[in-house]
Amino acid sequence: MNIQSIQNKIYFIRDQKVMLDFDLAELYDVETRILNQAVKRNIKRFPYDFMFQLSSSEWEVLKSQFVTSKIEKRGGTQKMPFAFTEQGLAMLSGILKSDKAINVNISIMRAFVVLREFALTNENLTSKLKEIETKYDKQFKDIYEAINYLIKKEKQGAEQQERKKIGYKK
Template sequence: MQIIKSIESRIYTIRDERVMLDFDLASLYEVETKVLNQAVKRNINRFPEDFMFQLTSFEWENIRSQIATTNSPNLKSQIVTSSWGGTRKMPYAFTEQGVAMLSGALKSDKAINMNIAIMRAFVDIRRILLKQSNINEHLIEIKERIGEHDVQLNELYDAMDNLLDEKIAQLKWKDRNRIGFKIKE
């Protein structure tokens, strides 16, 4: 369970896709980022654009600022600053399908076992998101019901007010039953 939580913390949303970055995957597979990327390049036909893409500098800056706050140790190998302050190469992002394809490119037992754990982490995240969307749907339904009840209660209060007003108007002051002692004449 601890490994799945560790993996979940390395899943980011970029371009409306849940992805993992090459250096995080390399760290989990216990290989260098360069080795992972070389394996991908040797099997590039397995990684179409919807399985893997390279980050833009803008995307990388956004993610890097998020990662820097977590003090991730695996950034040391990835962030190599040059004289102009950029990185040598933008990292690659792998979608869930891209991560699944990595098991074919990296054939070690560690890579296979880690791949299984990563797939479980993606499934857990999907399950959490589905629960959250169900909860949101229930809240919307409750709001609508409450709104309907408010309308119905207001109609009921108005009807009661009208009935009371009619009853009071019907009573005449002189015709009312007197309360108290009656004196004989």
């Protein structure tokens, strides 16, 4: 299973990284309704922070990001999709026991690890940039003030040259 193709199916909804039921069903090679039936039979394993159903407004926003063929594949179902957090995906591995499900879950967990490592690297980079900005902010401020002073001085000199001189000519 290609980690990149899995990462493309991870969405950021309600400040959480999630995967949707129809994407998971495709990866597990089962129908979405079969996946959801298995979840409903084990609903105690899926509290709200493991799985939630999208609101219609969330679904509309998400649909606008999909390629049209992906929506057509869904068959225009009336039910809003379920979103599974990383913990919900781990719980799915306990109820879907086929070899394919096990291999797909391992790949999904690896994809989440890669995303987490990328986020940490990005956080470190952001904090280092802020540190540099703070450290050198005073120096840049001094440079900007010096440039503004020179620009003002240059404008004043040009204005003085344009004035007519008053007094006697020699």
